[in-house]
Amino acid sequence: MNMLPSDLKEAESNVYESVQSYFLSNSEQSFLSINLKFDGLRLNPIIFRLSNKLTEIKYDNILLWADAGGAALAKRDNPELASKIFTFKEFINSTDLSNYILLVCSPQPYDIEMFEQVCSHAKSNVIMINGKLEDPIVGIGSVGREMRKRFAKNGKFIFCPPLSMGALLKRYPNDWELLN
Numbered sequence: 294m295n296m297l298p299s300d301l302k303e304a305e306s307n308v309y310e311s312v313q314s315y316f317l318s319n320s321e322q323s324f325l326s327i328n329l330k331f332d333g334l335r336l337n338p339i340i341f342r343l344s345n346k347l348t349e350i351k352y353d354n355i356l357l358w359a360d361a362g363g364a365a366l367a368k369r370d371n372p373e374l375a376s377k378i379f380t381f382k383e384f385i386n387s388t389d390l391s392n393y394i395l396l397v398c399s400p401q402p403y404d405i406e407m408f409e410q411v412c413s414h415a416k417s418n419v420i421m422i423n424g425k426l427e428d429p430i431v432g433i434g435s436v437g438r439e440m441r442k443r444f445a446k447n448g449k450f451i452f453c454p455p456l457s458m459g460a461l462l463k464r465y466p467n468d469w470e471l472l473n
Contacts, residue, residue: 305339307464309343311466312325312420312465322417323419327423329423337367337370337398340356340422343420344396347394353393354396355395355396356396356397357378357384357396358380359380359407363380364380367398384411391414391415395418397411400425
């Protein structure tokens with residue numbers, strides 16, 4: 294029986310192992326979802342470290358933010374990765390970026406149309422980190438169901454967050470586990 298990670302460092306280590314294990318065992322293009330839930334979580338440092346880990350093991354990647362402000366902050370915070378940081382729009386309008394693994398920082402419900410274009414344009418794996426693709430306003434209707442189906446159909450969840458009364462944990466390649 295697995296245990297929940299005791300801290301962010303352990304959770305990140307589990308994420309790296311899950312991503313690497315997934316890539317070693319799957320060659321098809323996939324949409325992967327990683328969800329981390331920690332108080333005061335700052336995603337940019339996590340995405341930067343994941344990008345560096347992937348680069349170390351020879352997986353070329355780029356980092357995407359939905360808006361120019363998020364991308365600009367990421368470039369400011371990590372200038373050595375600035376050449377790998379783009380907005381959704383820059384990626385969609387490019388012709389030479391589609392073969393890279395995409396690390397996508399926290400797309401929100403209002404980014405869904407542009408995010409779907411990003412996924413369609415990609416010719417490699419898309420790794421969404423802490424994305425929230427469900428709009429609570431449409432989440433209970435047919436539009437919300439269709440939105441979930443489009444991503445769940447092709448998605449692989451390789452690391453998931455705790456729930457309020459426990460946790461549903463998926464560490465690729467292991468099965469789902471309910472922990473309390």
